[in-house]
Amino acid sequence: MPRGNRAGGAMVDPRRPVLVLNDVTKTYPNGRDALKDVDLVVPEGDFVFLVGASGAGKSTLMKLLIRDELATQGTVTLDGDDLARLPRRKVPHVRRKIGIVFQDFKLLPTKTVRENIAFALEVTGTSRRRIKPAVNRVLALVGLTEQAEQYPKQLSGGEQQRTAIARALVHDPRIVIADEPTGNLDPLISWEILQLLLRINELGVTVLMATHDADIVTALRKRVVALEEGRVIRDEVGGGYHRAG
């Protein structure tokens, strides 16, 4: 698969950051600093593991990126938009540039695989005639064409997560944010999901994956950003899950 082509066909410029956090602090109303002075630049096409114990600030970081929360200090810039300055009505447009994948999949049980994926396009006002080919394309990409008419509870965990990934991709996002996507899956299936995310990354989509899975992080030697008590304690390319040495 040739590098440099996003699924949507736009060119990837690796020098252009898709995500910039500049001196970000997030203090919750109870006074706790969930994030403290975080600087992070993610160039387009990057693959980043976000690691750290529970409560280290991974979830808060994810919430800032999708603008579920706003930074108390500092700026979060996604694809050139300063999220704090974004008017409320523009928020949905920014979210369409992000594909989100969760540990618990968040699939709708009353909809089939195809409907779950199409749902993301329907509720953003995509015309019917453009929905079908887009859904078929991502179904093929995640290898679920055969299961398209099944309901989530008829699928295995890995298949459910692949459905969620397909839904995240159907908008042609610039970045996929995966919050512990393998947290509920056994190791073999976890590797399958990783393979899929790597393939998506090869297509030019930036991937940011929060994980606890030390084996995967250490084996892949990608960029690792480690959080501890709200601070970035390590940011290295080719690192393992734990600090080297």
Place this chain on the structure above:
Amino acid sequence: MLSFFLFSISRAWQGFWRNAAMSLAATATMTLMLLLLSSFWIVQAGFLASLSYVEDKVGVVADLDDNIRQSALTDLQARLAAMPEVRAVEYVSKEEALRRYREQRSAQGQDDLTPFLNDNPLPASLEVKLRRPADYRTVAEFLGAEPIVAKVQNIEDTTDRLVSLTNFLRTFGVLLLAVIGSIVLFIVINTIRLAVLGRAEEIEVMRLVGASDAFIRWPFVFEGALVGLLGAAISLGVLVGAAEPLSRFMVGFFSILPINVGSISRDVTILVLGSGLGLGVIGAWVSVRTYLIR
């Protein structure tokens, strides 16, 4: 715009049937609440009609001097009829008064003693019907100042008591209806809120994939409207079904009341459809709003 409208409608329809248990529970609650509201409305209408029936009985009776000139009488009648407080004026002649007295005696089973009288002792009178019983005093004072009036029969105390009683009952009825209305409002809105709460995950997914507020809100609002209209239709069906046997049972009671069945059924239809639609829409609107404001 049209496609957005059609999208919202079709999503609302889908949402209703794919969550059938919750939607039907909401519809059932809506139906029961609308029935409660409309029954009270109907009772209230009958009650108000009874009150105005009683109030209609209040009038001012002025006894006239004997041997007054016909022109003076006609003149007074005309001036009375011109007063805004006055609904009708009836002249009761001496002979008519005697006839009524005799009728009353015999109705009470007592002997008619009038043949022993030399002449008719009863005065002629004017019976004035009022638009509102509260205007009693104005009209009574006006009549008292007239030279041909011998005496205005004093029923002031009775009238005052009746007026304060009917005013109290009217206010009480309106308050009761307001309380019932609020209860209905809260129960229906809470039921719809529960139905929306059951779909929090769906709303969450919509938000995360970048659906705009309008795309999240309107399908739910249409679904609320669907629940409301369905509930209203069932309620009206029940009311129509119940109307026939009920009115046959109540016919004796209602026939004496100045009750307008046509206008009541029109009001109830508007009430049921309006509150059903309104409650459904408002309930859905406020329930979804909680998820949109972040």
